[in-house]
Amino acid sequence: MSDLAILETSIVESMDPAFVKKTLSELPFYQIQGMLNVRAIPLPPTSAKRGLILRSAETNHITSLGKSQLSQQLGLTKIFDLRSDKERAKFGPDPLDIPDVEIVCVPAMSASQTDDLKATFTKFGGRGDEGFVDFYREVLDNGVSAYKTIFEFLRDEVADGKGCLIHCTGGKDRTGVAAMLILDLVGVPDEEIVKDYALTRVGGEPMREMMVKRFAPLLLDPEVGEATISALSCKPSSMRATLKMLREEYGGAAGYLKDRLGFSAEDVAKIIENLSSKET
Numbered sequence: 697m698s699d700l701a702i703l704e705t706s707i708v709e710s711m712d713p714a715f716v717k718k719t720l721s722e723l724p725f726y727q728i729q730g731m732l733n734v735r736a737i738p739l740p741p742t743s744a745k746r747g748l749i750l751r752s753a754e755t756n757h758i759t760s761l762g763k764s765q766l767s768q769q770l771g772l773t774k775i776f777d778l779r780s781d782k783e784r785a786k787f788g789p790d791p792l793d794i795p796d797v798e799i800v801c802v803p804a805m806s807a808s809q810t811d812d813l814k815a816t817f818t819k820f821g822g823r824g825d826e827g828f829v830d831f832y833r834e835v836l837d838n839g840v841s842a843y844k845t846i847f848e849f850l851r852d853e854v855a856d857g858k859g860c861l862i863h864c865t866g867g868k869d870r871t872g873v874a875a876m877l878i879l880d881l882v883g884v885p886d887e888e889i890v891k892d893y894a895l896t897r898v899g900g901e902p903m904r905e906m907m908v909k910r911f912a913p914l915l916l917d918p919e920v921g922e923a924t925i926s927a928l929s930c931k932p933s934s935m936r937a938t939l940k941m942l943r944e945e946y947g948g949a950a951g952y953l954k955d956r957l958g959f960s961a962e963d964v965a966k967i968i969e970n971l972s973s974k975e976t
Contacts (some may be wrong), residue, residue: 698816700891700894700932701933703895704775706929707907707928708908708925710901710904711901715898716898716902718749719747719895720898720902722723723735724737724738725899726750726770728758728760729758729762729765731757732900733752733753733900733903734750734899735751735895736748737751738752738884739879739884739971739972740882742973745857746856746970746971747773747857747877748770748772750770750861751862751863751867751871751874752862752867753865753866753867754779755775755777756787757788758794763793763795766794768871770859771858771859772860773796773798773853774799774861775790775794775799776845776846776861776862776874777790777802777863778803778842778863778864779801779803779865781801785863800845802846804843804864804873805834805840805870805872805875805966806838806840814914814917814920816831817914818919818920818923819831819923820924820926820927821920822922823926824933825934826913826934826937828934829941831869831897831927832869832873832938833941836942836946836952836956839870839873843874846874847953850878850970851967854970854971855969864881866900867896868893868930872896872935873892875892875893877953878971881967881968886939889935894932894935897930907928911928931973950964
């Protein structure tokens with residue numbers, strides 16, 4: 697899919713059903729029963745024994761078959777939940793009975809960002825991509841512990857064929873920052889990173905009505921309605937602007953891992969090797 701324009705469709709507008717059905721039936725998307733917006737983070741092809749790295753929306757409606765798909769069919773061993781404790785309490789926790797899968801709760805946003813959504817969404821009003829750049833900068837700064845935990849897994853376990861799932865609520869922002877860091881670190885072209893981010897719009901289409909209902913008080917609030925629509929979008933230009941910020945302010949993903957997460961140069965090299973090298 698070269699034309700990303702359709703992925704800019706507003707959250708309050710439905711997408712073409714035929715387009716959605718076709719897109720969701722193809723990789724990088726996976727159909728996991730009881731889950732939405734599940735897809736593989738598009739890493740470079742490798743013949744090495746690298747575990748699958750998935751991203752998704754919340755997992756609290758997963759079925760027994762879905763649990764089996766994650767653990768037995770796809771080989772996942774960890775689920776990283778980037779939501780806050782209050783979000784998990786309000787919308788439902790991860791299922792704790794997935795065989796051979798450990799649930800790791802690592803909030804990537806401050807309590808104020810998730811508790812007062814009106815204040816958070818107001819920051820997006822009339823600011824276009826700048827609102828996303830500022831928000832994702834906050835996520836990078838507040839999510840240090842969460843992202844360090846994920847990258848420790850990528851350093852120590854993924855090369856052994858162990859896979860993981862990274863998720864938040866919709867699988868767009870906190871999860872999108874994680875995916876951005878992973879993809880930028882291994883040198884995936886910018887437009888592939890942008891596409892991965894924007895695909896959340898079609899991945900989230902099956903839950904669009906639920907999300908509109910969940911955020912209805914904000915969407916109908918004249919003070920913050922338009923800002924909420926903007927905050928729930930995932931436009932390609934927003935990720936392009938965020939990548940520019942990541943490189944100018946943090947030295948790219950490699951700089952972020954070393955300067956903010958505390959990884960050594962050897963650690964970073966090992967993570968890159970695990971994610972992108974081929975067997976010899």
